Amino acid sequence: MRAVVVGAGFAGSLIAKVLGDNGFQVLVLEAGAQTDHDEAVRRFRTALVKTPLAPYRRTEAAPSSDYLVNTGPFAYSSPYLRMNGGTGTVWTGITPRMHPEDFRTADLGRGRNWPLSYDDLEPCYRAAEWEIGVAADADEQRLHVPVADGYVYPMHALPRTYLDHAVASVVDGAQIDGRELLLVGTPQARNGVPVSGYRPDGNRCAGFASCVPVCPEDAKYTPHRTQKRWSPNVELRTRCVVNRVHADEFGRVTKVSYQRYEDDTTGMHTRQEAEADVVVLAAHAIENAKLLLMSGLANSSDQVGRNLMDHPALLTWALMPHPIGPFRGPGSTTSIEAFRCGRDRATRAPFRIEIGNWGWGWSAGSPDSDTAEFVAAGLRGTALRRAVADRVGRQFTLQFEIEQEADPANRVTLGADRDAMGNPRPSIHYTLSDYVKDGLLAAKRVSDRIFELLGADDYTSYKPDEERYFEHNGEPLRHWGAGHGGGTHVMGSSPRDSVVDQWQRCWDHPNLYAVGCGSMPSLGTTNPSLTMAALALRTADHLVTAFSRATGRAVLAEPAGSRPPPR
Amino acid sequence: MDAFVELSAELTGFSAEELRSTGLVEQYATLARGASDAEIIQLWYTGVWRGVIPSSRAYAEGLAWRAVGVAAPGTDGPGFGSWERRPRGSAS
Numbered sequence: 277m278r279a280v281v282v283g284a285g286f287a288g289s290l291i292a293k294v295l296g297d298n299g300f301q302v303l304v305l306e307a308g309a310q311t312d313h314d315e316a317v318r319r320f321r322t323a324l325v326k327t328p329l330a331p332y333r334r335t336e337a338a339p340s341s342d343y344l345v346n347t348g349p350f351a352y353s354s355p356y357l358r359m360n361g362g363t364g365t366v367w368t369g370i371t372p373r374m375h376p377e378d379f380r381t382a383d384l385g386r387g388r389n390w391p392l393s394y395d396d397l398e399p400c401y402r403a404a405e406w407e408i409g410v411a412a413d414a415d416e417q418r419l420h421v422p423v424a425d426g427y428v429y430p431m432h433a434l435p436r437t438y439l440d441h442a443v444a445s446v447v448d449g450a451q452i453d454g455r456e457l458l459l460v461g462t463p464q465a466r467n468g469v470p471v472s473g474y475r476p477d478g479n480r481c482a483g484f485a486s487c488v489p490v491c492p493e494d495a496k497y498t499p500h501r502t503q504k505r506w507s508p509n510v511e512l513r514t515r516c517v518v519n520r521v522h523a524d525e526f527g528r529v530t531k532v533s534y535q536r537y538e539d540d541t542t543g544m545h546t547r548q549e550a551e552a553d554v555v556v557l558a559a560h561a562i563e564n565a566k567l568l569l570m571s572g573l574a575n576s577s578d579q580v581g582r583n584l585m586d587h588p589a590l591l592t593w594a595l596m597p598h599p600i601g602p603f604r605g606p607g608s609t610t611s612i613e614a615f616r617c618g619r620d621r622a623t624r625a626p627f628r629i630e631i632g633n634w635g636w637g638w639s640a641g642s643p644d645s646d647t648a649e650f651v652a653a654g655l656r657g658t659a660l661r662r663a664v665a666d667r668v669g670r671q672f673t674l675q676f677e678i679e680q681e682a683d684p685a686n687r688v689t690l691g692a693d694r695d696a697m698g699n700p701r702p703s704i705h706y707t708l709s710d711y712v713k714d715g716l717l718a719a720k721r722v723s724d725r726i727f728e729l730l731g732a733d734d735y736t737s738y739k740p741d742e743e744r745y746f747e748h749n750g751e752p753l754r755h756w757g758a759g760h761g762g763g764t765h766v767m768g769s770s771p772r773d774s775v776v777d778q779w780q781r782c783w784d785h786p787n788l789y790a791v792g793c794g795s796m797p798s799l800g801t802t803n804p805s806l807t808m809a810a811l812a813l814r815t816a817d818h819l820v821t822a823f824s825r826a827t828g829r830a831v832l833a834e835p836a837g838s839r840p841p842p843r
Numbered sequence: 844m845d846a847f848v849e850l851s852a853e854l855t856g857f858s859a860e861e862l863r864s865t866g867l868v869e870q871y872a873t874l875a876r877g878a879s880d881a882e883i884i885q886l887w888y889t890g891v892w893r894g895v896i897p898s899s900r901a902y903a904e905g906l907a908w909r910a911v912g913v914a915a916p917g918t919d920g921p922g923f924g925s926w927e928r929r930p931r932g933s934a935s
Contacts, residue, residue, distance in 0.1 A: 317917065318899055320917050321896070321899040321902045321903065321915075321917060321918065322896045322897075322898065322899055322901075322902060323896070324891065324894060324895065324896055326916075434924075435923075435924040435926065435927040436927060437926045437927065438926065438927055438928060438929060438930060441927070468923070480923045481920075481923055482920025482921065482922055482923060483920050483921050483922060483923070483924075483925050483926050484914075484916065484917055484918070484919070484920045485913075485914075485916040485917070486916040486917030490917065492917055492918075492920070493920055599930050600930060601912070601913065601926070601928075601929070601930025601931075602911075602913070603908070603911070603913045603914075603916055604913055604921060604925060604926040604930070605925065605926025605927075606926070609926075633926070634916070637916075643888075643889070643905075643907035643908070643911065644888075644889045644891065644907070646907070647884070647885065647888045647889055647907050648885065651881050651884050651885065652881075656853070656854055656856075656880070656884075657853055657854060657855065657856040658856040659856070660854075660855065660856050660884070661855065661856030661857065661906075661910045662856070662910075664888070664907050664910040664911065665910040665911055665912070668907065668910070668911045669911050669912070669930065
């Protein structure tokens with residue numbers, strides 16, 4: 277059985293592993309170059325603006341999200357990385373599960389329902405948490421999501437930040453709009469103290485405070501870990517840009533065409549092909565949609581590229597009354613879950629609140645911006661040193677992840693412009709609905725109340741000359757891209773209005789799969805990588821079963837993930 | 844060289860000894876010839892010289908981080924769970 281997997285990121289690496297373990301001949305074609313961890317660490321340190329993509333090599337042949345063309349009223353500003361390991365190299369490593377309600381967003385709020393329930397996915401969540409290595413406490417998670425009885429995460433919850441303790445001591449038990457606040461530990465794909473029977477890969481988190489975009493300690497899960505455990509029948513080819521998937525007259529996919537390049541600075545390439553019995557597209561929501569559109573496949577529903585969603589994030593920032601020591605350890609180790617669910621969801625987008633431990637780094641460019649401000653005000657010498665210490669030492673940020681509903685008008689199409697290889701640049705038409713804007717506004721109000729409870733000095737300001745500024749109901753707002761693109765090959769229960777079925781198989785093609793966040797009918801309010809991983813493992817098991825049956829060979833499907841959970 | 848260190852100490856609020864311990868005095872003295880006070884401070888505090896960070900060390904030794912008492916992100920791991928501890932007090 278020959279499988280071609282397009283994309284060596286999160287989903288592709290996991291699926292390749294399970295297929296390889298089950299005797300498939302797997303060819304993984306990755307558009308980007310190989311990763312160089314040490315080079316990334318060096319480049320991070322000398323990058324003037326430490327954006328997620330800054331440490332990684334950019335190739336002309338396979339540019340990352342900076343080659344998107346925005347045509348809509350709002351800029352789609354979430355980055356993704358085309359490189360071995362994909363955006364899963366850069367990710368923050370926060371791994372909450374979606375809430376059961378999030379699978380029924382059409383019934384309870386806006387957007388679309390999933391064709392499967394939380395209960396259907398729960399065993400895959402467990403498998404994914406053991407495969408990628410998640411640190412969390414099951415009892416603590418049960419406070420807001422159902423976790424199977426007796427289940428243990430492979431690692432104990434990470435210690436909370438000093439900031440978390442300071443915030444929790446005031447906020448826990450307080451009420452806003454009739455909702456009780458409680459800081460809950462955030463599951464993390466970052467090495468902590470293992471439970472008995474689990475051996476972590478990589479080092480324990482030492483608190484380098486640069487998880488995005490690179491963990492110098494290799495304490496954060498990246499797809500490279502899964503790749504290290506691929507069986508020998510999985511072959512990775514980097515610098516191979518797949519630009520066409522071919523199907524026969526019956527809709528069966530037969531092969532892929534790809535462009536192989538050596539030179540990073542031009543579009544020079546050779547053309548190659550690979551035949552396959554099954555093709556799995558795992559190239560990221562936008563790239564998967566682009567490739568399907570370029571191939572003219574899977575689109576009888578006219579939904580390919582549509583329903584582009586993300587988490588429009590709202591940042592608010594303030595000073596605690598006393599020093600809390602920001603920029604130490606992970607970016608966020610707790611969150612407030614009280615606004616994820618419930619009745620309000622019918623009228624405005626729900627949200628989840630992360631307690632941000634890296635000062636105003638993302639929100640306001642600290643500490644460089646503070647230094648510049650004080651220098652401009654004439655501060656010198658000890659007065660300057662004290663001012664910076666006092667200002668930065670008390671900084672924290674709240675990050676609100678707002679749900680965005682699937683809207684067919686938010687879409688990826690093929691732009692008229694071409695990249696260096698001659699492939700169309702994705703064109704993005706993106707906007708925020710009133711439902712989302714109402715959610716952002718509600719989040720801002722909650723932020724005001726939290727800062728008031730904490731006695732924090734609110735420094736949040738959104739100015740018309742800043743990127744992604746807008747007004748809603750006369751109030752200034754801003755949105756940030758969370759890097760959680762999804763929905764572009766949406767999963768559903770009917771081929772009439774969705775691209776893939778519950779197994780992420782394209783309705784129109786029995787042996788073509790499009791996997792990743794692009795399949796998700798809703799993103800809820802949680803960082804989606806864990807859910808993507810759970811779906812990938814579910815699809816991998818399905819592939820093993822379906823294609824073993826097809827060939828009549830008895831291939832034993834080992835449990836998805838290489839370290840089955842202890843139940 | 845000494846004149847540059849003295850000027851830098853006066854501008855930054857860090858002692859000549861603290862500045863020398865960064866290992867950056869020579870590089871910065873050369874770079875900052877004829878620079879304004881504000882540029883010298885920016886270089887010492889953030890490691891940025893006219894829109895460029897000249898070396899990993901310049902970033903890692905940024906005095907803004909030292910003023911706060913934390914390592915520049917991505918340059919040092921203070922240890923598992925260290926983030927839970929009370930931070931040291933405020934300035935100097």
